[in-house]
Amino acid sequence: MAAVGSLLVQCLSRSRLLNLKMTALCVCSVGINIAKGHQLMSQHILLSRLHTALFYSNMAPESSIGQMRRQAALGFKTGGDNYDAHRPSYTDESVDLIVSEIVATSEAALGSGLKYDVLELGAGTGKLTERLCKKLPSHLKYLATEPSENFLEVLKSKGLNVDVAIATADRIPLADNTVGTVVCAQSFHWFSSKDNLDSIHRVLTPGGKLILIWNMPEFSYEFMVAFYEQTIEVVKKTGGSVNYLINFMDWRKDIDVSEDFKLLWHRSLTGIKIQGDIEEILSNHATGSAYKLLPAAECDAYIDQLRQILKTWPGLNLNNITIPHTTELFMFTAQ
Numbered sequence: 464m465a466a467v468g469s470l471l472v473q474c475l476s477r478s479r480l481l482n483l484k485m486t487a488l489c490v491c492s493v494g495i496n497i498a499k500g501h502q503l504m505s506q507h508i509l510l511s512r513l514h515t516a517l518f519y520s521n522m523a524p525e526s527s528i529g530q531m532r533r534q535a536a537l538g539f540k541t542g543g544d545n546y547d548a549h550r551p552s553y554t555d556e557s558v559d560l561i562v563s564e565i566v567a568t569s570e571a572a573l574g575s576g577l578k579y580d581v582l583e584l585g586a587g588t589g590k591l592t593e594r595l596c597k598k599l600p601s602h603l604k605y606l607a608t609e610p611s612e613n614f615l616e617v618l619k620s621k622g623l624n625v626d627v628a629i630a631t632a633d634r635i636p637l638a639d640n641t642v643g644t645v646v647c648a649q650s651f652h653w654f655s656s657k658d659n660l661d662s663i664h665r666v667l668t669p670g671g672k673l674i675l676i677w678n679m680p681e682f683s684y685e686f687m688v689a690f691y692e693q694t695i696e697v698v699k700k701t702g703g704s705v706n707y708l709i710n711f712m713d714w715r716k717d718i719d720v721s722e723d724f725k726l727l728w729h730r731s732l733t734g735i736k737i738q739g740d741i742e743e744i745l746s747n748h749a750t751g752s753a754y755k756l757l758p759a760a761e762c763d764a765y766i767d768q769l770r771q772i773l774k775t776w777p778g779l780n781l782n783n784i785t786i787p788h789t790t791e792l793f794m795f796t797a798q
Protein backbone atom coordinates (compact mmCIF):
# COMPACT_ATOMS: atom_id res chain seq x y z
CA MET A 464 0.00 0.00 0.00
CA ALA A 465 2.98 2.29 0.69
CA ALA A 466 4.11 1.76 -2.91
CA VAL A 467 0.69 2.73 -4.18
CA GLY A 468 0.73 5.78 -1.90
CA SER A 469 4.09 6.88 -3.24
CA LEU A 470 2.89 6.33 -6.81
CA LEU A 471 -0.13 8.49 -5.99
CA VAL A 472 2.12 11.29 -4.70
CA GLN A 473 4.48 11.02 -7.69
CA CYS A 474 1.65 11.14 -10.19
CA LEU A 475 -0.06 14.01 -8.45
CA SER A 476 3.13 16.04 -8.32
CA ARG A 477 3.61 15.47 -12.05
CA SER A 478 0.20 16.96 -12.74
CA ARG A 479 0.81 20.44 -14.08
CA LEU A 480 -2.53 22.06 -13.39
CA LEU A 481 -3.09 20.44 -10.06
CA ASN A 482 -6.50 20.97 -8.58
CA LEU A 483 -5.79 20.67 -4.89
CA LYS A 484 -9.41 20.24 -3.94
CA MET A 485 -9.74 17.24 -6.22
CA THR A 486 -6.49 15.77 -4.92
CA ALA A 487 -7.47 16.21 -1.30
CA LEU A 488 -10.77 14.46 -1.94
CA CYS A 489 -9.03 11.63 -3.72
CA VAL A 490 -6.36 11.11 -1.04
CA CYS A 491 -8.98 11.40 1.68
CA SER A 492 -11.34 8.86 0.21
CA VAL A 493 -8.48 6.43 -0.40
CA GLY A 494 -7.38 6.88 3.22
CA ILE A 495 -10.87 6.31 4.61
CA ASN A 496 -11.35 3.20 2.53
CA ILE A 497 -8.06 1.76 3.71
CA ALA A 498 -8.65 2.66 7.33
CA LYS A 499 -12.13 1.24 7.47
CA GLY A 500 -10.98 -1.88 5.76
CA HIS A 501 -14.43 -2.14 4.14
CA GLN A 502 -12.96 -2.44 0.69
CA LEU A 503 -9.80 -4.13 -0.40
CA MET A 504 -9.15 -2.15 -3.51
CA SER A 505 -6.84 -3.79 -5.95
CA GLN A 506 -4.01 -1.65 -7.28
CA HIS A 507 -5.76 -1.71 -10.62
CA ILE A 508 -8.97 -0.16 -9.27
CA LEU A 509 -7.03 2.40 -7.30
CA LEU A 510 -5.00 3.37 -10.34
CA SER A 511 -8.05 3.72 -12.52
CA ARG A 512 -9.65 6.01 -9.92
CA LEU A 513 -6.41 7.90 -9.77
CA HIS A 514 -6.52 8.19 -13.54
CA THR A 515 -9.95 9.80 -13.32
CA ALA A 516 -8.80 12.19 -10.61
CA LEU A 517 -5.68 13.12 -12.54
CA PHE A 518 -7.66 13.53 -15.67
CA TYR A 519 -9.84 16.16 -14.12
CA SER A 520 -7.05 17.74 -12.11
CA ASN A 521 -4.98 18.05 -15.26
CA MET A 522 -7.62 20.00 -17.04
CA ALA A 523 -9.92 22.40 -15.35
CA PRO A 524 -12.60 22.42 -18.07
CA GLU A 525 -12.55 26.20 -18.55
CA SER A 526 -8.84 26.24 -19.18
CA SER A 527 -9.16 23.91 -22.14
CA ILE A 528 -11.31 26.33 -24.08
CA GLY A 529 -9.18 28.11 -26.65
CA GLN A 530 -10.02 29.51 -30.05
CA MET A 531 -13.43 29.01 -31.60
CA ARG A 532 -15.17 30.74 -34.44
CA ARG A 533 -17.95 32.97 -33.21
CA GLN A 534 -20.66 31.21 -35.20
CA ALA A 535 -19.69 27.85 -33.69
CA ALA A 536 -19.24 29.18 -30.17
CA LEU A 537 -22.71 30.76 -30.15
CA GLY A 538 -24.46 28.38 -32.51
CA PHE A 539 -23.63 25.25 -30.48
CA LYS A 540 -23.78 26.86 -27.05
CA THR A 541 -27.30 25.70 -26.28
CA GLY A 542 -29.98 23.43 -27.71
CA GLY A 543 -28.08 20.15 -27.47
CA ASP A 544 -31.28 18.13 -26.90
CA ASN A 545 -32.89 19.60 -29.99
CA TYR A 546 -29.73 19.05 -32.06
CA ASP A 547 -29.54 15.45 -30.92
CA ALA A 548 -33.17 14.80 -31.76
CA HIS A 549 -33.10 16.27 -35.26
CA ARG A 550 -29.59 15.75 -36.66
CA PRO A 551 -28.92 12.55 -38.59
CA SER A 552 -26.70 9.71 -37.43
CA TYR A 553 -24.14 7.80 -39.51
CA THR A 554 -24.48 4.71 -41.70
CA ASP A 555 -23.35 1.23 -40.65
CA GLU A 556 -20.96 1.13 -43.60
CA SER A 557 -19.13 4.31 -42.57
CA VAL A 558 -19.08 3.33 -38.88
CA ASP A 559 -17.63 -0.10 -39.76
CA LEU A 560 -14.89 1.50 -41.87
CA ILE A 561 -13.95 3.86 -39.05
CA VAL A 562 -13.97 1.06 -36.47
CA SER A 563 -11.66 -1.13 -38.54
CA GLU A 564 -9.18 1.74 -39.04
CA ILE A 565 -9.17 2.52 -35.30
CA VAL A 566 -8.60 -1.12 -34.37
CA ALA A 567 -5.81 -1.58 -36.95
CA THR A 568 -4.11 1.65 -35.84
CA SER A 569 -4.23 0.65 -32.17
CA GLU A 570 -2.84 -2.79 -32.94
CA ALA A 571 0.02 -1.24 -34.92
CA ALA A 572 0.75 1.12 -32.02
CA LEU A 573 0.76 -1.58 -29.31
CA GLY A 574 3.50 -0.92 -26.78
CA SER A 575 3.94 2.73 -27.79
CA GLY A 576 2.20 4.03 -24.66
CA LEU A 577 -1.07 5.30 -26.08
CA LYS A 578 -3.26 6.96 -23.51
CA TYR A 579 -6.28 6.97 -25.82
CA ASP A 580 -7.04 4.80 -28.83
CA VAL A 581 -9.61 7.35 -29.95
CA LEU A 582 -9.80 11.09 -29.44
CA GLU A 583 -12.96 12.65 -30.82
CA LEU A 584 -12.90 16.40 -31.43
CA GLY A 585 -16.16 18.35 -31.63
CA ALA A 586 -18.04 15.26 -30.45
CA GLY A 587 -21.16 17.37 -29.89
CA THR A 588 -24.02 15.38 -28.38
CA GLY A 589 -22.27 12.11 -29.26
CA LYS A 590 -24.09 11.13 -32.44
CA LEU A 591 -21.06 9.31 -33.86
CA THR A 592 -19.62 8.52 -30.41
CA GLU A 593 -22.56 6.27 -29.56
CA ARG A 594 -22.34 4.46 -32.90
CA LEU A 595 -18.60 3.83 -32.54
CA CYS A 596 -18.86 2.78 -28.90
CA LYS A 597 -21.33 0.03 -29.77
CA LYS A 598 -18.88 -1.51 -32.24
CA LEU A 599 -15.42 -0.85 -30.80
CA PRO A 600 -13.79 -3.49 -28.56
CA SER A 601 -14.57 -2.37 -25.00
CA HIS A 602 -10.91 -2.35 -23.90
CA LEU A 603 -10.08 0.51 -26.26
CA LYS A 604 -9.84 3.89 -24.53
CA TYR A 605 -11.93 6.70 -25.95
CA LEU A 606 -11.85 10.40 -25.08
CA ALA A 607 -14.75 12.47 -26.41
CA THR A 608 -14.07 16.22 -26.35
CA GLU A 609 -16.43 19.06 -27.09
CA PRO A 610 -16.31 22.80 -26.30
CA SER A 611 -20.03 23.22 -25.63
CA GLU A 612 -20.92 22.28 -22.06
CA ASN A 613 -24.56 21.98 -23.06
CA PHE A 614 -23.83 19.56 -25.91
CA LEU A 615 -21.43 17.56 -23.76
CA GLU A 616 -24.12 17.13 -21.10
CA VAL A 617 -26.30 15.37 -23.69
CA LEU A 618 -23.37 13.14 -24.65
CA LYS A 619 -22.70 12.31 -20.98
CA SER A 620 -26.35 11.43 -20.42
CA LYS A 621 -25.96 8.57 -22.90
CA GLY A 622 -23.77 6.67 -20.41
CA LEU A 623 -21.18 5.59 -22.96
CA ASN A 624 -17.89 3.86 -22.22
CA VAL A 625 -15.86 7.03 -22.85
CA ASP A 626 -13.96 9.69 -20.92
CA VAL A 627 -15.13 13.21 -21.68
CA ALA A 628 -13.56 16.65 -21.60
CA ILE A 629 -14.52 20.16 -22.52
CA ALA A 630 -11.89 21.23 -25.03
CA THR A 631 -11.25 22.95 -28.32
CA ALA A 632 -9.00 21.53 -31.01
CA ASP A 633 -6.19 23.97 -30.24
CA ARG A 634 -6.02 23.00 -26.56
CA ILE A 635 -6.17 19.24 -26.37
CA PRO A 636 -5.55 18.27 -22.74
CA LEU A 637 -3.24 15.35 -23.55
CA ALA A 638 0.51 14.79 -23.77
CA ASP A 639 2.39 14.44 -27.07
CA ASN A 640 2.14 11.18 -29.06
CA THR A 641 -0.53 9.64 -26.85
CA VAL A 642 -3.45 9.13 -29.26
CA GLY A 643 -3.97 6.45 -31.90
CA THR A 644 -6.81 7.95 -33.96
CA VAL A 645 -8.45 11.37 -33.99
CA VAL A 646 -12.03 11.38 -35.25
CA CYS A 647 -13.97 14.49 -36.34
CA ALA A 648 -17.61 14.00 -37.32
CA GLN A 649 -19.32 16.92 -39.04
CA SER A 650 -16.87 19.19 -37.22
CA PHE A 651 -13.45 19.53 -38.87
CA HIS A 652 -14.58 22.46 -41.06
CA TRP A 653 -14.82 24.48 -37.83
CA PHE A 654 -11.16 23.99 -36.86
CA SER A 655 -9.19 23.09 -39.99
CA SER A 656 -6.52 25.80 -39.63
CA LYS A 657 -2.79 25.14 -39.48
CA ASP A 658 -2.63 25.86 -35.72
CA ASN A 659 -5.28 23.25 -35.04
CA LEU A 660 -3.56 20.77 -37.34
CA ASP A 661 -0.36 21.30 -35.33
CA SER A 662 -2.30 20.63 -32.16
CA ILE A 663 -3.84 17.42 -33.56
CA HIS A 664 -0.48 16.29 -34.91
CA ARG A 665 1.16 16.88 -31.53
CA VAL A 666 -1.06 14.36 -29.72
CA LEU A 667 -1.12 11.73 -32.48
CA THR A 668 1.33 8.86 -32.36
CA PRO A 669 3.51 8.62 -35.50
CA GLY A 670 1.45 6.68 -38.03
CA GLY A 671 -1.74 7.63 -36.17
CA LYS A 672 -4.90 8.41 -38.13
CA LEU A 673 -7.05 11.48 -38.58
CA ILE A 674 -10.55 10.51 -39.74
CA LEU A 675 -12.99 13.10 -41.05
CA ILE A 676 -16.62 12.35 -41.81
CA TRP A 677 -19.53 14.46 -43.02
CA ASN A 678 -23.14 13.82 -44.00
CA MET A 679 -23.78 16.01 -47.04
CA PRO A 680 -27.35 16.56 -48.28
CA GLU A 681 -27.90 15.68 -51.93
CA PHE A 682 -29.62 18.18 -54.15
CA SER A 683 -32.00 15.60 -55.50
CA TYR A 684 -34.96 17.94 -54.99
CA GLU A 685 -34.72 21.42 -56.41
CA PHE A 686 -36.18 22.83 -53.21
CA MET A 687 -32.86 21.94 -51.58
CA VAL A 688 -31.37 24.82 -53.56
CA ALA A 689 -33.72 27.20 -51.74
CA PHE A 690 -32.67 25.67 -48.39
CA TYR A 691 -29.02 26.12 -49.31
CA GLU A 692 -29.40 29.68 -50.60
CA GLN A 693 -31.24 30.64 -47.45
CA THR A 694 -28.45 29.17 -45.30
CA ILE A 695 -25.93 31.36 -47.14
CA GLU A 696 -28.13 34.41 -46.53
CA VAL A 697 -28.45 33.61 -42.81
CA VAL A 698 -24.72 33.01 -42.42
CA LYS A 699 -23.96 36.38 -44.01
CA LYS A 700 -26.67 38.15 -42.03
CA THR A 701 -25.33 36.83 -38.72
CA GLY A 702 -21.78 37.94 -39.51
CA GLY A 703 -20.40 34.50 -40.35
CA SER A 704 -18.27 33.45 -43.28
CA VAL A 705 -19.67 31.21 -45.99
CA ASN A 706 -16.14 29.81 -46.37
CA TYR A 707 -16.85 27.64 -43.34
CA LEU A 708 -19.72 25.88 -45.07
CA ILE A 709 -18.53 22.34 -45.65
CA ASN A 710 -19.01 22.31 -49.40
CA PHE A 711 -16.89 25.44 -49.88
CA MET A 712 -14.03 23.02 -49.16
CA ASP A 713 -12.08 25.72 -47.36
CA TRP A 714 -11.26 23.08 -44.75
CA ARG A 715 -8.93 21.37 -47.25
CA LYS A 716 -6.73 24.43 -47.70
CA ASP A 717 -4.22 23.75 -44.90
CA ILE A 718 -4.37 19.99 -44.62
CA ASP A 719 -3.73 19.50 -48.34
CA VAL A 720 -0.37 21.28 -48.12
CA SER A 721 0.55 19.98 -44.68
CA GLU A 722 3.69 17.89 -44.41
CA ASP A 723 2.35 16.40 -41.20
CA PHE A 724 -0.64 14.65 -42.75
CA LYS A 725 -1.00 12.48 -45.81
CA LEU A 726 -4.35 11.55 -47.36
CA LEU A 727 -4.63 7.74 -47.45
CA TRP A 728 -8.07 7.62 -49.02
CA HIS A 729 -11.35 9.43 -49.53
CA ARG A 730 -14.68 7.75 -50.23
CA SER A 731 -18.07 9.15 -51.14
CA LEU A 732 -20.55 6.60 -49.79
CA THR A 733 -24.29 6.28 -49.90
CA GLY A 734 -25.34 8.19 -46.81
CA ILE A 735 -28.26 8.32 -44.44
CA LYS A 736 -31.67 9.56 -45.47
CA ILE A 737 -33.40 12.18 -43.42
CA GLN A 738 -37.00 11.15 -43.52
CA GLY A 739 -40.08 12.66 -41.96
CA ASP A 740 -42.96 15.00 -42.32
CA ILE A 741 -42.55 18.65 -43.28
CA GLU A 742 -41.97 19.77 -39.68
CA GLU A 743 -39.23 17.20 -39.13
CA ILE A 744 -37.42 18.37 -42.27
CA LEU A 745 -37.68 21.99 -41.15
CA SER A 746 -36.53 21.15 -37.59
CA ASN A 747 -33.44 19.48 -39.00
CA HIS A 748 -32.62 22.55 -41.08
CA ALA A 749 -33.13 24.89 -38.12
CA THR A 750 -30.36 23.10 -36.15
CA GLY A 751 -27.82 24.86 -38.41
CA SER A 752 -25.55 26.98 -36.21
CA ALA A 753 -26.17 30.23 -38.11
CA TYR A 754 -29.93 29.99 -37.49
CA LYS A 755 -29.23 29.84 -33.76
CA LEU A 756 -27.68 33.29 -33.94
CA LEU A 757 -30.89 34.86 -35.19
CA PRO A 758 -33.48 36.34 -32.83
CA ALA A 759 -36.18 33.65 -32.37
CA ALA A 760 -38.86 35.54 -34.32
CA GLU A 761 -36.54 36.10 -37.27
CA CYS A 762 -35.48 32.47 -37.26
CA ASP A 763 -39.15 31.41 -37.29
CA ALA A 764 -39.80 33.76 -40.22
CA TYR A 765 -36.96 32.21 -42.21
CA ILE A 766 -38.15 28.69 -41.48
CA ASP A 767 -41.67 29.71 -42.43
CA GLN A 768 -40.39 30.84 -45.86
CA LEU A 769 -39.12 27.28 -46.39
CA ARG A 770 -42.40 25.86 -45.07
CA GLN A 771 -44.28 27.78 -47.77
CA ILE A 772 -41.91 26.50 -50.47
CA LEU A 773 -42.46 22.90 -49.37
CA LYS A 774 -46.22 23.32 -49.03
CA THR A 775 -46.53 24.54 -52.60
CA TRP A 776 -43.98 22.13 -54.11
CA PRO A 777 -45.75 20.12 -56.85
CA GLY A 778 -46.34 16.47 -55.97
CA LEU A 779 -44.51 16.55 -52.62
CA ASN A 780 -46.02 14.30 -49.93
CA LEU A 781 -45.74 16.58 -46.89
CA ASN A 782 -46.17 13.62 -44.52
CA ASN A 783 -43.20 11.77 -45.89
CA ILE A 784 -40.27 13.72 -47.31
CA THR A 785 -36.89 12.06 -47.85
CA ILE A 786 -33.62 13.93 -48.15
CA PRO A 787 -30.82 11.56 -49.24
CA HIS A 788 -27.28 12.30 -48.10
CA THR A 789 -23.82 11.31 -49.23
CA THR A 790 -21.26 10.34 -46.61
CA GLU A 791 -17.86 11.87 -47.25
CA LEU A 792 -15.14 9.95 -45.42
CA PHE A 793 -11.46 11.00 -45.39
CA MET A 794 -8.59 9.02 -43.92
CA PHE A 795 -5.31 10.83 -43.20
CA THR A 796 -2.20 9.48 -41.54
CA ALA A 797 0.19 11.47 -39.32
CA GLN A 798 3.75 11.45 -40.60
Ligand SMILES: C[S@@+](CC[C@H](N)C(=O)[O-])C[C@H]1O[C@@H](n2cnc3c(N)ncnc32)[C@H](O)[C@@H]1O
Pocket residue numbers: 530531532535536539550584585586587588589590591609610611614630631632633647648649650653654
Ligand atom coordinates in the same frame (compact mmCIF):
# COMPACT_ATOMS: atom_id res chain seq x y z
C1 LIG B 1 -22.09 20.17 -36.39
S1 LIG B 1 -21.51 19.80 -34.79
C2 LIG B 1 -21.08 18.09 -34.91
C3 LIG B 1 -21.30 17.35 -33.61
C4 LIG B 1 -21.12 15.84 -33.66
N1 LIG B 1 -19.77 15.47 -33.94
C5 LIG B 1 -22.07 15.20 -34.67
O1 LIG B 1 -21.61 14.36 -35.44
O2 LIG B 1 -23.26 15.50 -34.61
C6 LIG B 1 -19.93 20.59 -34.76
C7 LIG B 1 -19.28 20.52 -33.39
O3 LIG B 1 -17.95 21.05 -33.47
C8 LIG B 1 -17.69 21.75 -32.27
N2 LIG B 1 -16.62 22.74 -32.51
C9 LIG B 1 -16.73 23.94 -33.11
N3 LIG B 1 -15.55 24.58 -33.09
C10 LIG B 1 -14.67 23.77 -32.47
C11 LIG B 1 -13.29 23.87 -32.14
N4 LIG B 1 -12.57 24.96 -32.44
N5 LIG B 1 -12.71 22.83 -31.49
C12 LIG B 1 -13.43 21.72 -31.18
N6 LIG B 1 -14.74 21.57 -31.46
C13 LIG B 1 -15.36 22.58 -32.10
C14 LIG B 1 -19.03 22.40 -31.94
O4 LIG B 1 -19.12 22.79 -30.59
C15 LIG B 1 -20.02 21.33 -32.35
O5 LIG B 1 -20.41 20.50 -31.30
